Amino acid sequence: MEMTVRGLWTMIHGMGFGALYLMACSGALVELYRRYRSPLGPEIKVEDERFLRIYLTAMAVLAWLTVLTGAYIIYPWYRAVPPPGTASLAAFPQRLLMSSPTTAAWHSIGMEWKEHVAWPVPISITMAAVVFSQYRRSLRIHTELRAAVLGFVWASLLATGIAGFFGAMLNKNAPVSGGATIHIVQGEQK
Amino acid sequence: MSSQSTSSAPQARLNPNGAGAAAVLAAGIGSFLVAAFAILADKAALIKSLMNFYKPTGPLSGVTTCSIVAWLAVWLILHRRWSWRNVEVGRVVAAAFILLFLSFLLTFPPIADLF
Numbered sequence: 001m002e003m004t005v006r007g008l009w010t011m012i013h014g015m016g017f018g019a020l021y022l023m024a025c026s027g028a029l030v031e032l033y034r035r036y037r038s039p040l041g042p043e044i045k046v047e048d049e050r051f052l053r054i055y056l057t058a059m060a061v062l063a064w065l066t067v068l069t070g071a072y073i074i075y076p077w078y079r080a081v082p083p084p085g086t087a088s089l090a091a092f093p094q095r096l097l098m099s100s101p102t103t104a105a106w107h108s109i110g111m112e113w114k115e116h117v118a119w120p121v122p123i124s125i126t127m128a129a130v131v132f133s134q135y136r137r138s139l140r141i142h143t144e145l146r147a148a149v150l151g152f153v154w155a156s157l158l159a160t161g162i163a164g165f166f167g168a169m170l171n172k173n174a175p176v177s178g179g180a181t182i183h184i185v186q187g188e189q190k
Numbered sequence: 191m192s193s194q195s196t197s198s199a200p201q202a203r204l205n206p207n208g209a210g211a212a213a214v215l216a217a218g219i220g221s222f223l224v225a226a227f228a229i230l231a232d233k234a235a236l237i238k239s240l241m242n243f244y245k246p247t248g249p250l251s252g253v254t255t256c257s258i259v260a261w262l263a264v265w266l267i268l269h270r271r272w273s274w275r276n277v278e279v280g281r282v283v284a285a286a287f288i289l290l291f292l293s294f295l296l297t298f299p300p301i302a303d304l305f
Contacts, residue, residue, distance in 0.1 A: 072244070123261055135205060138205050148287075152214070
């Protein structure tokens with residue numbers, strides 16, 4: 001069992017940072033809605049607020065790591081231009097997708113949307129983390145601010161879902177691979 | 191104030207909504223700018239080459255860097271103007287949601303290609 005360095009980075013970007021962010025969204029939405037929807041709700045403990053503040057900050061860090069690794073580590077491998085006379089496009093995913101009308105739209109729609117729609121995610125969750133840290137329990141009476149935080153976290157969930165879906169499909173049709181090979185486990189031949 | 195107490199109207203007066211409104215509107219503007227810069231870079235060859243901050247990533251590097259810098263600058267400016275007062279936060283939030291919606295719409299390639 002082995003994988004390439006590029007495959008490992010793609011996994012860290014998508015299945016590590018991105019998927020973890022996607023899962024964390026549901027927890028943030030539930031906590032923000034359940035605890036802060038009404039000024040007459042049950043009392044909020046300081047330690048619960050501290051936890052949610054750290055949780056949202058960790059989500060912001062995850063979101064930034066996701067877009068930065070995507071744009072500056074994986075995307076250059078994805079969009080690499082093959083030298084003239086290259087017979088196999090396997091190491092050049094964008095060119096491989098564009099070489100066939102049956103796969104070209106995965107790039108022209110999928111990647112083109114993914115590479116831009118993902119960026120409002122760290123912006124949104126950074127805002128949510130800062131606004132929550134500043135207002136905490138008073139979000140119960142600042143109802144519009146609470147609605148904004150919830151709405152932007154919902155939007156970040158949607159954008160991450162779009163980016164994640166296209167990321168998975170792109171990697172299925174034209175995987176980013178290459179670089180040094182990492183041997184994980186030596187299997188037995190039968 | 192007790193650490194266990196819930197929020198109250200006096201607390202809202204002590205903690206005006208301006209700083210939160212500034213953060214929300216700046217996030218909407220920052221999100222919208224990603225789409226706006228991406229369309230500009232796609233349509234104008236000069237802007238496309240200017241946005242090529244880091245060659246391996248191409249114009250995406252400039253589009254996102256400019257958006258982030260502008261988002262942070264707008265946030266700082268709005269924060270300085272609003273942080274100590276209450277603003278009409280309902281309208282600010284509505285504007286931010288419209289900008290966020292537009293960012294989703296305008297980054298979708300079939301719509302971006304209409305420009």
